[in-house]
Amino acid sequence: MANIFQRLIPYKSPIQLLVEHAQLCVRAGELMEQAVKDYFMNMEISSISTLIDELEDEADAIKLKLREIYSKLKWTYFNKNDFLDLLHNIDSIIDLTDDVLKMLTMNNIENVPQDVKNDVLKLAELVKMSIKHMYENVEELRTLIESAFSPREIRKEDQQAEVVEKEEHSSDLLGIEIGKRLFSLKNSMNAVDIMFLNSVVILLMRIEDRAKNVVEKVRLISHT
Amino acid sequence: MLITIAIVTGVFMAFALGANDVANGMATAVGARAITVKQAALIAALLEFLGAVMFGAMVTKTIASGIVSIDHMQDPNKVIIGAISALVAATAWVMLATYFAMPVSTTHSIVGGMVGFGLVSGGVKVIYWDRLWKIVISWFVSPVVGGILSFLVFKILAWTMLHREHPLRAAKKVAPLMIGFTFFLISFLFSLKTLKKGYGESLRYAILLFVVSTLISWFLVKRFSNSDKFKDEYDAVEQIFRRVQVLTSAYVCFSHGANDVANAVGPVALIMMITKTHTTSVGSIEIPRFILFLGGLGIALGVLLYGYKVMRTIGHDITELNNTRGFSIDFGTATTVLLSSIFGFPISTTHTVVGAVTGVGLARGIEVVNIDVLKDILISWFVTVPFSAGASALSYLALTSLMHI
Numbered sequence: 001m002a003n004i005f006q007r008l009i010p011y012k013s014p015i016q017l018l019v020e021h022a023q024l025c026v027r028a029g030e031l032m033e034q035a036v037k038d039y040f041m042n043m044e045i046s047s048i049s050t051l052i053d054e055l056e057d058e059a060d061a062i063k064l065k066l067r068e069i070y071s072k073l074k075w076t077y078f079n080k081n082d083f084l085d086l087l088h089n090i091d092s093i094i095d096l097t098d099d100v101l102k103m104l105t106m107n108n109i110e111n112v113p114q115d116v117k118n119d120v121l122k123l124a125e126l127v128k129m130s131i132k133h134m135y136e137n138v139e140e141l142r143t144l145i146e147s148a149f150s151p152r153e154i155r156k157e158d159q160q161a162e163v164v165e166k167e168e169h170s171s172d173l174l175g176i177e178i179g180k181r182l183f184s185l186k187n188s189m190n191a192v193d194i195m196f197l198n199s200v201v202i203l204l205m206r207i208e209d210r211a212k213n214v215v216e217k218v219r220l221i222s223h224t
Numbered sequence: 225m226l227i228t229i230a231i232v233t234g235v236f237m238a239f240a241l242g243a244n245d246v247a248n249g250m251a252t253a254v255g256a257r258a259i260t261v262k263q264a265a266l267i268a269a270l271l272e273f274l275g276a277v278m279f280g281a282m283v284t285k286t287i288a289s290g291i292v293s294i295d296h297m298q299d300p301n302k303v304i305i306g307a308i309s310a311l312v313a314a315t316a317w318v319m320l321a322t323y324f325a326m327p328v329s330t331t332h333s334i335v336g337g338m339v340g341f342g343l344v345s346g347g348v349k350v351i352y353w354d355r356l357w358k359i360v361i362s363w364f365v366s367p368v369v370g371g372i373l374s375f376l377v378f379k380i381l382a383w384t385m386l387h388r389e390h391p392l393r394a395a396k397k398v399a400p401l402m403i404g405f406t407f408f409l410i411s412f413l414f415s416l417k418t419l420k421k422g423y424g425e426s427l428r429y430a431i432l433l434f435v436v437s438t439l440i441s442w443f444l445v446k447r448f449s450n451s452d453k454f455k456d457e458y459d460a461v462e463q464i465f466r467r468v469q470v471l472t473s474a475y476v477c478f479s480h481g482a483n484d485v486a487n488a489v490g491p492v493a494l495i496m497m498i499t500k501t502h503t504t505s506v507g508s509i510e511i512p513r514f515i516l517f518l519g520g521l522g523i524a525l526g527v528l529l530y531g532y533k534v535m536r537t538i539g540h541d542i543t544e545l546n547n548t549r550g551f552s553i554d555f556g557t558a559t560t561v562l563l564s565s566i567f568g569f570p571i572s573t574t575h576t577v578v579g580a581v582t583g584v585g586l587a588r589g590i591e592v593v594n595i596d597v598l599k600d601i602l603i604s605w606f607v608t609v610p611f612s613a614g615a616s617a618l619s620y621l622a623l624t625s626l627m628h629i
Contacts, residue, residue: 004574005251007597008581009545014591072596075585146458146546148382148589152389 010069015077015142017069021062022090022138022214024055028097029131029207031055036124039104040117049101052094059094063087077145078221086217089210090138093131096207103200109193113185119178120201123171127207130167134211136160137218144222157222161215168212175205226304230495233311235522238488240318241330242272242526245484247534248557248577249476252550254535258466258473265532267470268477269524275481275565276520278418281511282568283483284519286359287334287490288497288511290568292342293350300498305623306345306616307491310337313615314487317608326600329572330487332608335359338491340613341620362569363605366560367579374556374583381548382587385461392449392460399445399464402551404438406475409559417566441468465547472554479561480573481523487570489519549589556580575601 035048066087070080078086137160144153178201182194249271250264259267297303314333321328335356342350381398388394412430415421421429445464454460493515500512545553557573557580564571578601584590 004248004577004597005255005545005581008578010591073591074598075582076591077588143456143458146386146462147391148378148386148548148587150382150387150391152387 010073012065012069014066014069014073014083015145017062017066018083018087018090019135019139019142021059021066021087022135024059024062025090025093025097025131026135028052028055028094029128032097032100033121033124033128035101035104036121040112040121042108045101045104049098049105052098052101056094056098059091063091079224082217082221082224086214086221089213089217090134093134093207093210093214096203096210100200100203100207103196103203107193107196109190109197111189112193112197116178116181116185116197119174119181120197120204123174123178123201123204126167126171126174127204127211130164130171130208130211133160133164133167134214137164137215141218141222149222154222158219161219164212164215168208171205171208175201226308227495227499230304230308230311230492231518233308233315234488234492235518237311237315237318237330238485238519238522239526239530240315240322241484241488242269242523242528243530243534244322244526245330245480245573246272246477246527246531248573249480249554250473250535252545252547252554253469253473255545256466256469256547256550258470258547261532261535264473264535265528267474268531269527271474271477272481272527273520273524275478275483276485276523277513277516278414279479279482279562279565280485280489280516280519281513282417283486283565283570284490284493284511284516286355286568286570287338287486288494290355291335291338291352291359292346293352294494294498296350297346300502302345302624303498304495305627306341306620307338307494309341309620309623310334310612310616311488311491312619313337313340313612316615317612321604321608326604328604328608329363329575330484331570331572332363332605333612334487334490335570336609336612337616339609340616343613344617344620359569362564362571363575366564366569366571366576367582369563370556370560370576370579371583371586372556373559374552374580375587377555378549378552378584378587378589381552382589386458386548390457392454392457392464395461395464396442396445396449399468400438400442402555403441403468403471404434406471406555407437408434410475410478410562413562413566462547465551469547469550469554472551472558475558476554476561476573479558479565481520482565483561483571484573485516485519485523488522489515490570492518545590549584552584552587552589553577553580556583 031048031052035045038045038048067084070076070083073080076083137157140153140157140160144150144157147153179198182189182198182201186194246265246268250259250268253259254261254264292306294303311334314330314337317333317336318328318330339351339356384398385391385394408430411433412426415426415429416423444467448467449460449464454463493511496512496515557576560576560580561571561573578597581590
């Protein structure tokens, strides 16, 4: 007969699963940055797209397991809806990176000025860094729980959230700059390519936005 | 012949108790890798035995003569048959439930068994209904008390250590005090209730033991926290409590032995008392110490020969259950069970554990509870008593007609 503890307490820690899920986002972010670089160098990116696809499947499996465990739990560290909303936001990051890759495989752009390429690359790098900081913020939840929601650890979470919020603001500004620059090229660059690249930029900004949503959610759940 | 059957069944029940329930006490320590399974089995066997012998008398008396009014029954042989029926019915139900992996309580089974034989042998009037109601209420109250205690202990640990700027520095002071308090509690209750000393004298002994154990553990904690390398301060606190948790796990085993020995030897004690006095007026007779010794030995053997295997199934780390949480659960459970033993209430250790885990969950210390387990427990509450009572009544009727008593 299973011991009562094994029956009362979930076999796998939900927070551990959440951290593992966020870790997959970090890997996806790194791959996406690499894909953007390769794309501008006219290199094949379909293999990277496949890898991100696999990461997405892995993330979906974790999400399902997490939902299953959470639905059976009576007392949880956080409000169940807030936690599932946090999971949804983390999950959408990996979905959006997959969208970026899929989009890049659809079209090859021509005659893009180097400064635009550099700015898009810079944006991709910023997004990657924000995902990484978002992951650290999620991982810090473990320490927060271990400390029984110590005010010191809550402050640390808040500081980490501010970093991502600032990064999101910088990315927004950069994204708008890239957009303006792209549309200023309407007479010299293919219009479809302009719209295409602008859509990629918007997707990248959306990932950054999701990372910010995650840290905001973490801040919310750690204060309640 | 009947006495031999009763003793063999009682020891078998004690063996089953040790085999199945030891994991309740040692799971947190083994799961956290604080001790090996072998060490856990040895510690548990010794502590279960000591608990049974030192504190088992009150609950044993409740089972033996606090549920059915033996004085109202004229024929001592009928009482002996009844006690055997209760024991056999409870043992059979526990075995059946274990086979189907149901979390039934041996306590509920034996109480049901005693009620069953009482009803068919003497009717409604021979049951001490007021006492029985108190016992039933204690089944509901004990998980709540366990929950409140573990909630408070965890909150105290959080406020005094985990929320401090330097949790390790705080843990060096708090952990020895917690250990000292545990010794204070056990020694005070032992002196007061088992050795029958007065409050003043018991308090003096307890304070002395509190000071000695606090000082020793302060020295040990200081030495340990200076020697090991830790990931961070919280890790250091957990590592300290990993050691302390061995003590609280032992405390759970001790309390379990004290309360649950009665489930195995309560009816045996009744038979022995009747055989000794040749009368059914056994209300004022003390429980023979060797009965508790026998029960304790049975539990200890169960732990060593089979409980060891049960503990090995706790193969994985119970990741969420770190040491400060485990400590809180163990302390809440053990204190509730020990206090119940002192007041003579036969309660379920497993259900108290569920209450204690829930308490830490409510304190936001752990994510629990699988709702299905709560449903299983509720079902077992409503099924166990009627079933064991019915089985006991039937075997009583069968045995009395077979032996023409």
